[in-house]
Amino acid sequence: MSTQDIAREQRAQVPVDGAASVVGTPDGARHGWSVGIDIGGTKVLGVILDPGGLVRHEVRAPTVRGVEGVVSGVVDVVTQLTAQAGVALEDLAGIGLGVPGVVAPGDGTVEHAVNLGISQRVSLGVLVAQRLGGVPLVAVENDLNMAALGAAHLSDVPVVDLAFLALGTGVAAGLLLDGRLRRGAGGAAGEIGHLTLLVDGLPCKCGQTGCLEQYASGTAIDAAWPGPHERPAPAELFDAAAAGDAAAIAVRDRFAWAVASAVRILVLTCDVRRVVIGGGVSQVGEPLLAAVQGVLAAEAQASPFLASMALAERVVLAPAGVPVGAVGAALAGRLAREGAL
Amino acid sequence: MSTQDIAREQRAQVPVDGAASVVGTPDGARHGWSVGIDIGGTKVLGVILDPGGLVRHEVRAPTVRGVEGVVSGVVDVVTQLTAQAGVALEDLAGIGLGVPGVVAPGDGTVEHAVNLGISQRVSLGVLVAQRLGGVPLVAVENDLNMAALGAAHLSDVPVVDLAFLALGTGVAAGLLLDGRLRRGAGGAAGEIGHLTLLVDGLPCKCGQTGCLEQYASGTAIDAAWPGPHERPAPAELFDAAAAGDAAAIAVRDRFAWAVASAVRILVLTCDVRRVVIGGGVSQVGEPLLAAVQGVLAAEAQASPFLASMALAERVVLAPAGVPVGAVGAALAGRLAREGAL
Numbered sequence: 001m002s003t004q005d006i007a008r009e010q011r012a013q014v015p016v017d018g019a020a021s022v023v024g025t026p027d028g029a030r031h032g033w034s035v036g037i038d039i040g041g042t043k044v045l046g047v048i049l050d051p052g053g054l055v056r057h058e059v060r061a062p063t064v065r066g067v068e069g070v071v072s073g074v075v076d077v078v079t080q081l082t083a084q085a086g087v088a089l090e091d092l093a094g095i096g097l098g099v100p101g102v103v104a105p106g107d108g109t110v111e112h113a114v115n116l117g118i119s120q121r122v123s124l125g126v127l128v129a130q131r132l133g134g135v136p137l138v139a140v141e142n143d144l145n146m147a148a149l150g151a152a153h154l155s156d157v158p159v160v161d162l163a164f165l166a167l168g169t170g171v172a173a174g175l176l177l178d179g180r181l182r183r184g185a186g187g188a189a190g191e192i193g194h195l196t197l198l199v200d201g202l203p204c205k206c207g208q209t210g211c212l213e214q215y216a217s218g219t220a221i222d223a224a225w226p227g228p229h230e231r232p233a234p235a236e237l238f239d240a241a242a243a244g245d246a247a248a249i250a251v252r253d254r255f256a257w258a259v260a261s262a263v264r265i266l267v268l269t270c271d272v273r274r275v276v277i278g279g280g281v282s283q284v285g286e287p288l289l290a291a292v293q294g295v296l297a298a299e300a301q302a303s304p305f306l307a308s309m310a311l312a313e314r315v316v317l318a319p320a321g322v323p324v325g326a327v328g329a330a331l332a333g334r335l336a337r338e339g340a341l
Numbered sequence: 342m343s344t345q346d347i348a349r350e351q352r353a354q355v356p357v358d359g360a361a362s363v364v365g366t367p368d369g370a371r372h373g374w375s376v377g378i379d380i381g382g383t384k385v386l387g388v389i390l391d392p393g394g395l396v397r398h399e400v401r402a403p404t405v406r407g408v409e410g411v412v413s414g415v416v417d418v419v420t421q422l423t424a425q426a427g428v429a430l431e432d433l434a435g436i437g438l439g440v441p442g443v444v445a446p447g448d449g450t451v452e453h454a455v456n457l458g459i460s461q462r463v464s465l466g467v468l469v470a471q472r473l474g475g476v477p478l479v480a481v482e483n484d485l486n487m488a489a490l491g492a493a494h495l496s497d498v499p500v501v502d503l504a505f506l507a508l509g510t511g512v513a514a515g516l517l518l519d520g521r522l523r524r525g526a527g528g529a530a531g532e533i534g535h536l537t538l539l540v541d542g543l544p545c546k547c548g549q550t551g552c553l554e555q556y557a558s559g560t561a562i563d564a565a566w567p568g569p570h571e572r573p574a575p576a577e578l579f580d581a582a583a584a585g586d587a588a589a590i591a592v593r594d595r596f597a598w599a600v601a602s603a604v605r606i607l608v609l610t611c612d613v614r615r616v617v618i619g620g621g622v623s624q625v626g627e628p629l630l631a632a633v634q635g636v637l638a639a640e641a642q643a644s645p646f647l648a649s650m651a652l653a654e655r656v657v658l659a660p661a662g663v664p665v666g667a668v669g670a671a672l673a674g675r676l677a678r679e680g681a682l
Contacts, residue, residue, distance in 0.1 A: 161526050175611075182518060184612020185502050186650075191609045194646055196602065199539060207644030261537065268532045269610040270516075271525020303548030305535055309527075 032093030033085060035078050036150075036330025038143055038323060039063065039070060039099055041115035041169075046077035047326040048085045049334075051093075053153065055327060057084040065117030071127045078132060089132060094333030096139040097124060098146030098325045105183035108140035139336035143325050144174030144190060145181045147318075150328025151276040152176055154319050159274050163190070163266045164318070166279035167259065171213040173266060181341070182270075192265050193217070197258060212265075215258035218281045224251045232280070238287045256291035263296060263311055278318035289317050373434035376422050377491075377671025378415050379484055379664060380404065380440055382456035382510075385411075387418035388667040389426045392434075394494065396668060398425040406458030412468045419473060430473060435674030437480040438465060439487030439666045446524035449481035480677035484666050485515030485531060486522045488659075491669025492617040493517055495660050500615050504531070504607045505659070507620035508600065512554040514607060522682070523611075533606050534558070538599060553606075556599035559622045565592045573621070579628045597632035601652075604637060608652055619659035630658050 033056075037046040046059045059080045064073050074097060082089055101113025110124045118124075125138035132138075148164040155162075160179035166172055171193035175182040182189045193213030194206050201210025214220055218234060225237040225248070237255075240248035263275050282288060296312035318324050335341040374397075378387040387400045400421045405414050415438060423430055442454025451465045459465075466479035473479075489505040496503075501520035507513055512534035516523040523530045534554030535547050542551025555561055559575060566578040566589070578596075581589035604616050623629065637653035659665050676682040 177518065177523060178521070180519070182611065185614035186612055188608075188650065189610070189612035191612070191650075194644075195606060195609050197540075206646035208640070208647065265536060265606070265610060267529075268536050269530070269606060270523065271527055271530035271532070273526035299549070303535075305547035306549065309529065309532075 032091055032334075033087045034094040034096070034330040034334040035081050035092060036096045036146070036326040036328065036333060037074050037077055037098065038146065038325035038329060039074065039097060039116060040143070041100060044070075044073045044077055045323050045326050046074075046081050047323055047330055048081040048087070049327065049330045050085075053331075055322070057081055058323060058326075059084070063116065067118055067120075067122050067124075067127070070116050070118065070124065071131055074128050075131045078128075089135060092135065092333075094137075094139065094330070094335070094337045095128070095132075095135060096141070096146065096329035096331070096333030096336065097128065098143035098329040098332075099124065099140060100143045102187045103140055103142045103145075103183070105185070105187050110140065111187065137333075137337050139329070139332045139341060141181065141329070141332055142174065142183070142187065142190075144172055145176075145183065146174070146328035146332055147278055147325040148174035148176040148181065148276075148328065149331050150324035150326070151278070151318055153327060153331055154322060154324060155274075161272055162274040162276055163270065163272045164276045164278055164324070165259075165262055165266065167216060167277065167281035168218050168279035170219070171216045171262060171279075173262075175270060175272070177270060177272065192262060195265060197261055212258060212262060216255065216262050218279065220258070221251070221255060221281065224255070232283065234281045234284045234288070238284050238291075242287060252291060253295075256288075256295050259288075259292045260295035260299065260311075263292065263315055264299075264306075267309055267311055267314060273314065275315050276318050277315060278324060282318050283320070285317065285320060289315065373432055373675075374423075374426060374428045375433060375435040375437070375671040375675040376419050377437045377487070377667040377669065377674060378418055378439065379487065379666035379670060380411060380415065380438060380454075380457060381484070382441060385414045385418055386664050386667050387415075387422050388664055388671055389422040389428070390668065390671045391426075394672070396663070398422055399664060399667075400425070404457065408459055408461075408463050408465075408468070411457050411459065411465065412472055415469050416472045419469075430476060433476070433674075435478070435480065435671070435676070435678045436469070436473075436476060437482070437487065437670035437672070437674030437677065438469065439484035439670040439673075440465065440481060441484045443528045444481055444483045444486075444524070446526070446528050451481065452528065478674075478678050480670070480673045480682060482522065482670070482673055483515065483524070483528065483531075485513055486517075486524065487515070487669035487673055488619055488666040489515035489517040489522065489617075489669065490672050491665035491667070492619070492659055494668060494672055495663060495665060496615075502613055503615040503617055504611065504613045505617045505619055505665070506600075506603055506607065508557060508618065508622035509559050509620035511560070512557045512603060512620075514603075516611060516613070518611060518613065533603060536606060538602055553599060553603055557596065557603050559620065561599070562592070562596060562622065565596070573624065575622045575625045575629075579625050579632075583628060593632060594636075597629075597636050600629075600633045601636035601640065604633065604652055604656055605640075605647075608650055608655060614655065616656050617659050618656060619665060623659050624661070626658065626661060630656065 044061045047055045102111040125140040129138045164174040173190035194211045196210045197212045198210035202214040204211035222233045241252040293312040300307040385402045388396045443452040466481040470479045505515040514531035535552045537551045538553045539551035543555040545552035563574045582593040634653040641648040
């Protein structure tokens with residue numbers, strides 16, 4: 001994807017919602033360039049945003065597990081991005097890192113991030129800042145919190161109140177409530193994948209049974225629609241269902257029901273204005289959205305209470321082909337330096 | 342309960358958690374007296390707090406349904422409380438009303454409050470202020486949000502992050518997150534009673550089946566442990582279970598499991614530091630807490646993930662015999678005038 005394509009997709013920006021909001025407005029006069037890095041289990045994905053909040057360059061690198069591997073990988077990506085943009089490190093308005101793990105709400109210490117091979121407490125932001133030669137502050141947040149910030153920034157209409165619902169290996173959400181990240185007392189807000197969907201249901205590696213993520217994750221689709229596949233299992237499943245395959249329709253509908261349940265949990269608990277569906281499965285696109293909204297609409301038919309909650313209308317897909325988490329991380333980096341995160 | 346008793350129970354106060362907190366510190370030099378009213382389906386319960394945040398007088402009146410009945414009832418209670426305290430209306434630092442219904446997050450307009458016979462949109466705070474001769478501002482919030490504020494204020498240890506889980510006719514929660522009320526996009530945050538606990542379970546009047554409130558409410562106990570009772574059904578049920586009645590033990594354990602599920606939902610979604618169990622059923626007291634904590638502890642045994650969330654340790658009972666919602670309403674009234682709500 002070219003820089004122009006990315007920029008085109010990101011014209012719409014979110015205005016500031018008063019001082020309470022952490023979602024910044026594009027304001028070239030006030031803000032400099034910023035770098036955001038989404039550290040995943042397989043790849044490190046970095047972007048550099050221009051002062052107007054547009055993605056100008058994107059860099060990917062394979063993840064090297066362990067603290068040293070992660071820190072070196074991040075430093076390499078930051079260095080590449082600033083070189084590509086011709087921006088000096090000291091002129092950056094911020095750097096942010098999204099981490100797939102538990103991050104302490106107070107100081108951004110990573111408590112553990114199993115998929116990165118990090119099991120001890122580590123101040124990842126401090127280590128990266130030192131290695132970069134003493135940049136003032138590197139913001140660290142859970143990757144889904146970063147994605148929630150990114151989704152708000154990239155939204156086509158102003159919204160500062162949403163859940164980013166990630167359907168990937170597992171299921172979890174990032175929460176932006178009233179313009180503020182909801183990290184939770186222990187940094188574990190949004191761990192809805194381990195709520196019980198079906199009592200006495202499928203066993204989960206967490207030790208419970210019937211967990212939501214056994215039904216609403218990409219892993220669940222892989223299990224219920226086994227390969228070999230030429231394309232990702234979710235895409236093949238939804239295509240087969242659209243072509244009328246009865247088995248595929250059954251698997252798809254059960255999956256959509258589980259995702260709809262996740263939406264219901266998020267809205268009836270937090271009453272978020274919007275639920276943004278992201279993660280690997282969201283690459284299915286409109287057919288996924290239609291299936292989930294179909295379940296929600298049918299449930300609303302049966303329940304005046306659910307109808308009043310307008311669940312189907314709150315659900316949207318994360319923007320396709322845009323590194324939402326990395327964009328959010330860049331925003332967070334800037335906002336942290338401004339004391340607004 | 343005498344004023345002294347009430348005051349004794351409320352010595353402990355919550356310190357301010359920086360500018361972000363809406364939970365005030367007792368500060369006689371800064372704050373005046375305030376009145377809080379909890380408007381329930383059967384009774385209107387008012388308290389007046391002294392400048393130190395202690396309950397000094399309490400007044401109850403039967404609820405008269407409809408807008409006129411509610412407004413008149415509130416005005417009568419406010420008048421009685423100020424007379425008892427010898428405080429002039431214009432010297433009050435604030436007045437707050439807790440309403441069992443949906444309250445618009447922006448302006449405190451009551452959208453509907455079925456149990457009060459109010460089905461149209463009404464600015465209850467404005468009507469009460471006018472009837473009282475033009476007091477500056479009357480804060481209106483959902484009654485469980487008020488209870489969440491009250492529970493924080495009355496806590497024995499400082500806490501500004503909690504869910505007030507009300508087990509009464511239905512099941513719902515008020516949320517105080519990072520020191521701020523979470524009202525939600527449409528004022529419906531905390532409506533967890535209509536999340537599905539058991540797929541294809543008991544029918545609910547909301548049109549769904551298997552809703553949490555079919556299992557975790559006082560109504561659910563009434564249905565599962567039918568009378569005649571000399572005391573409230575929950576008290577008789579827990580006593581019978583404690584005496585070894587096998588049927589009572591089964592009903593109690595199922596109820597405790599449902600309440601534990603509510604706790605899990607609140608913590609895995611919002612990661613609240615504390616879950617305060619209130620509502621009519623909470624009058625059972627320690628046996629209820631023990632039963633719920635027992636379920637949570639057993640679930641933690643089976644799941645390292647749940648163990649890491651320390652659910653049992655987060656649950657406490659609302660203070661017994663204290664009108665938590667009315668206390669919170671009084672605080673809210675003061676905070677609203679200070680622009681801090």
